Amino acid sequence: MPYQAPLPREYYALMPEIAVSITGIVIMMYDAFAPKGSRRGAGYIALAGLVAAGVSVAYLWNESIPPAFSGMLLTDKLRLFFDAIFILVAGVSVLMAMQPLDDERLPAGEYFTLLMFATVGMLLMGGAGDLAMLFLGLETLSITTYVMAGYRRGDLRCNESALKYFILGSFSTGFLLYGIALTYGATKSTNFLKIQQAIASGQITYEPLLTIGVAMILIGLCFKVATAPFHVWTPDVYEGAPTMVTGFMAAGPKAAAFAIFARVFVQVFSPDVPNAANLAATWTDAVALIAVLSMIVGNVIAIQQTNIKRMLAYSSIAHAGYALVGVLARDWQSVAFYMLTYAVMNLGAFTIVTILARQGDEKTELDDYAGIGFHSMGLSVVLMIFMLSLGGIPLTAGFMGKLVIFKQGWQAGFHEVVIIGVLNSAVSLYYYLRPLVVMFFKERETPYVPPKVTAPFYAALAISVIAVFYLGMFPNRTLNALEMNNASKDAKAPAAALPAGGVR
């Protein structure tokens, strides 16, 4: 008798989500029963849960699992690679938050619970095979991040940040939802595969309905990834939110939104689908415009910032612009790789900002960094590495990410966009060099007490630094795992199609 799996096979596809959800619940229970003194425990539970999720992703990597739950959940390389990014981001975010939560006497249990459920949201977004699932994941993620952004209840800036994020986030969700509704109206389905079939067979009830629907989805997503001109919320929210939350928001939700970008625009509304050429041409033009705008707006405004969190906020807008080049090239692998590189260097930078900001995020102005280079040498050198990586200097992850994405963009024929992107990288170096100038070249006038760096911070920094150099020098394994569309297969291979089957 063949071995009977205890659960239907589809549940295996859900393992990472299940692991993280259970972790979230366990942390809540732990928090209710554990003695109040030990706040760290919740963090360690979260880390253990994330490791379990990571293991299940690794297990799924080599399995071929058909779309599960009536095509709601797709399991392919796109999902799993992004899942790995989400788990990494969540893990570093946990490490980054342990000490500040302790110092500021903020409730740790709730924080890590929220973080876990946010991660579940991201994981669902990565695997979404249906517009409904996509929305479910996005909302789970958004609602938890709204709360996290306002986690410092007594802090006015923090409240402002949360409220702004909530209002504009809901607004953008409205766009997305309306877009989903219109798309459903046009194609009579929310399932990606069925939407594709409907387009291919020409059974669209009313063509403009679909176009408007797709445009709405695009706008909703552009809000989420913070691209110009939908970026205005970003700097205030990033500045006001506790730094550890900002670090998470800049890396996690952005990557999740890009996973959807890759899924919906690269795969579902791909020009390879019969009858979709017009639609694809339309969104391609729009995305190209948004990409260029984001790069320019992000970089130019970042130059004028004097607060490091605001500067990183504008830099994240610019980076969203670079990543969109991969979407344009219809190459999800380069987007995924870019998001990985961006996540590690950004998390690293925000960890340093968290450490240097002290309690209540007091010290986030660039002036606070004056002359610390030779007082807190380790921290400054590490921040320098992240800044150079964000600026795309070779040997670091940032360079490889840009190289891959610009190369794919060039291959797909978006020469002008790539050249604008390349020039923008040069502009961006101006402000990424500023913290270095301030830290190393200026003398400090006020007294400086080096901050205490504890083990979780060391762990977070070690992971980020190693990842930055590993991806920057030896990206081969990672890129091969992605089955990167190597140009030596001359004819441009069609963008990886949706995994088929399982749809009832």
Add this chain to the structure above:
Amino acid sequence: MDFLKPNLLLLLTLLPTVAAVLLILAQKFAGAGEEGMRRIALGSTVVIFLLSLPLIGWYDDPALTMNLPWIDAIGARFHLGVDGMSLWLVLLTTLTMPIAVLSGWTSVEKRVREYLVFMLLLETGMIGVFVSMDMILFYLFWEVVLVPMYFLIGVWGGERRIYAAVKFFLYTVVGSLLMLAAMISLYFIHGKATGNYTFDIVVLTKALGSSSILTLETQKWLFLAFALAFMIKVPLFPLHTWLPDAHVEAPTAGSVILAAVLLKMGTYGLMRFNLPLFPEASHYYATPIFVLAVIGIVYGALVAMVQPDVKKLVAYSSVSHLGFVVLGIFSFTDKGLEGALYQMLNHGVSTGALFLFIGFIYERRHTRQISEFGGLATPMPVYSTLFVITCLASAGLPLLNGFVGEFLILLGAFFSTQHVAFTAIAATGMILSAVYLLWMLQRVVFGEVTNPKNAKLQDLNTRELVVIAPLIILMVVMGVAPNLFLDRSHKAVEEVRKVVDKTPAAPAPVESQPTHLGATH
């Protein structure tokens, strides 16, 4: 030897970084003081120099090259190699480093550890640039060089160091990022045409230079993208404005490295990439570049003449001298190209030495204003003698190195297809260089001691003599026996010339062989 030969280039590239790590460890765990760290840095740079010497015999040897897979998905390989073109530049780098480390022995007092670490990292980057045979690898080292230099200027520099450091960094980056875009474009054009997707410099040069894969229109764009990066680095007029700032603000060792090696990265790039990859475009743009080079030669010399600051004077003289190099490269003749290559070395040796001499008096007087000096020959006879020799070498006095390079370049430019007027105007640059250098010498070294502060200055000490001696010896050797150097690069230069200038070289008259200047006959 079995181990050394195939791994030598990797060793040369990595050893400085290893030394930097050792230095940090020695300080952390063995309690090495500043003196100890300086010794480690000096020792390792000397060892690296000695290790690089066998290259003279081994260059071009296929056993020397290292070609390993690196990033398959991008198409980049880890390909290192040395040919006659890069051989001397690698040696120039490895020779300059111990001199630079030794030159800052007493003048750099703050943050010695970081200073030495950045110097060593810089060496890795510079050697990497010259031995990379893969474009992505080349680009990687090219950019990595910026970071340590940025810090050397920014932390240990003079008053306006921040401005100079940022300007240096941004100027170079703007050019090089466009070069990256051009590299990517080359990769796809070559791949589509041949089915072989690669960034390998050797493969690309062979395939693109002598075929019609690239149309003239494409060549023009790509040429400009590459040339912009290199010409900023050279720097060619009017892209030179970062150079005086960087030179003046940099500490002595930084200036020496900047002048001796970093600027050569630009001219090396022109010879390695622009000419062999885009021969038609090179011809198309030769005249405008000739014009810029000639303007650079004359303008640099004229501006140098009126500088009140010795360091600025030498900085502008670099603009002038590098103009000669570019002139030689775009003459597309064997003589011009060889002269250009030789002049790169000459400039490295003599301008490096000039910056050292400026450093010596700056350490004594903490000023570089020409008006503050005068009559240094009385208190400092040895210094003055050597300084005069170096200035004469830089001005192109026969039997010293500068003459050979400039003469070859002018010959090459004369026999090129460009108008003779360019050569004639460029030749005035040689005269002008004699004017500003001799005039400066007259005001600094000769005459009566007018400023009492100068009366009791100490002459060069042993360390300073050791620093300067190798360069002085080289100036004489390179001036008397240029063939020792030129013979080894002849083949590589001729290969480039053959690609860019398809007309067969006119048979040389028997009396004057093209590359032999008669010095050894």
